[in-house]
Amino acid sequence: MKNQHNHPYHLVDFSPWPLTSAIGIMTLTTGLMKWFHNFNMNLLIIGYIITMISMYQWWRDITRESTFQGMHTISITKGLKWGMILFIISEIFFFLSFFWAFFHSSLSPNIEINYNWPPSSITPFNPFQIPLLNTIILISSGITVTWAHHSLMENNKTQMKQSLLLTIILGIYFTMLQTYEYLEASFTITDSIYGSTFFITTGFHGLHVIIGTLFLFICFIRQIYNHFSKNHHFGFEAAAWYWHFVDVVWLFLYIFIYWWNN
Numbered sequence: 465m466k467n468q469h470n471h472p473y474h475l476v477d478f479s480p481w482p483l484t485s486a487i488g489i490m491t492l493t494t495g496l497m498k499w500f501h502n503f504n505m506n507l508l509i510i511g512y513i514i515t516m517i518s519m520y521q522w523w524r525d526i527t528r529e530s531t532f533q534g535m536h537t538i539s540i541t542k543g544l545k546w547g548m549i550l551f552i553i554s555e556i557f558f559f560l561s562f563f564w565a566f567f568h569s570s571l572s573p574n575i576e577i578n579y580n581w582p583p584s585s586i587t588p589f590n591p592f593q594i595p596l597l598n599t600i601i602l603i604s605s606g607i608t609v610t611w612a613h614h615s616l617m618e619n620n621k622t623q624m625k626q627s628l629l630l631t632i633i634l635g636i637y638f639t640m641l642q643t644y645e646y647l648e649a650s651f652t653i654t655d656s657i658y659g660s661t662f663f664i665t666t667g668f669h670g671l672h673v674i675i676g677t678l679f680l681f682i683c684f685i686r687q688i689y690n691h692f693s694k695n696h697h698f699g700f701e702a703a704a705w706y707w708h709f710v711d712v713v714w715l716f717l718y719i720f721i722y723w724w725n726n
Contacts, residue, residue, distance in 0.1 A: 472539040474529070481522035488514030523682060530699065531691045541698050548702045552709050555672075559713055562665040566721060569657045577656050582725065586658050587650045591722040594645045598638050599718045602673075605634035606711040609680070609704050617694045621687070628684045631707070635677035642670050665721060669713055676710050679703040 492511030499508050529535040536544070570581045577583040589595060608631040615623035646663075653663040683700045686692060692700055 472537040474535040474537070474540050479522070479525065481518050481525070484514060485518040485522065488512075488516075488518050491515075527686065527691065527699070530696075531686075536696075536698070544698055544702070548705060552705060555709060559665070559668070559716075562661065562668070563716070563720070565657075566661040566665060569661060570725065577658070582658050583656050585651075586655060588726050589645065589649070589722060591718070591726055594641050595718055595722040598641050599714065601634050601638045601641070602711050602714050605631045605638070606708055608634065609707050613701070613704055616687075616692060616697055616700065619694055621690070624692075625684065625687055628680060628687060632677055632680050632684060635673055635680065635707075638673055639670060639677070642666070642673075662721060666717060669710070669717055672710050672713070676703070676707045679706060 488511055490511075491507060492515055495505070495508030495511045499505050573579050573581040573583075582588050608627045612624050612627040612631060615621075615627060651659050651662075653659050680703050683692075683703050686699065
């Protein structure tokens with residue numbers, strides 16, 4: 465007989481996925497170093513496979529707990545919201561460190577780059593070409609994900625799916641354009657502090673866009689199976705918060721690293 469608790473909290477069952485995720489990430493990191501030094505991707509691919517399978521299984525279990533088993537009570541959801549807020553705050557400080565390095569180097573360029581910013585050997589991107597288009601794309605995606613949220617609150621499932629799918633397409637389009645921009649770049653990550661700060665900051669933002677797109681895609685699949693209601697949809701709400709955070713970071717990136725930087 466299942467134990468009954470006189471409290472609203474979820475006592476998490478034993479799960480192998482934290483362990484397999486740790487093994488996958490360790491394999492992924494080791495494989496990354498092997499790829500850098502030996503140009504061999506075998507271990508990297510194994511790490512990716514372990515990590516992706518663990519992510520799928522773990523996310524599946526959490527979806528079952530919240531949707532079918534009724535584990536995510538009001539108290540649990542409140543705790544999850546605070547957890548997501550604190551996670552986004554930690555992400556803000558993560559990007560703040562990169563902006564700190566950028567402003568430190570750009571406002572007081574040192575002798576190694578001949579006291580010039582940008583360095584004379586580097587041709588920066590035109591901020592009114594692909595970067596401006598990407599800005600329009602991300603702002604538009606922020607509008608569509610808000611439209612999806614309002615549609616869900618009004619129980620309009622058709623518009624919810626349409627607007628969420630449009631947000632995912634915009635996220636993929638942004639990633640494709642940034643990939644093209646990287647391929648056409650006249651400088652690399654090894655070209656002085658300029659290349660390092662540019663590619664580290666924009667690259668990590670691009671990674672966050674990919675993660676956010678996957679997050680929204682999972683929500684889209686869950687919406688197809690009617691997992692969300694207007695009273696119980698924190699999974700989607702967390703994805704929307706994350707996506708808005710990615711949008712705001714890009715605005716700072718565009719203003720300072722693309723436009724002001726020139």
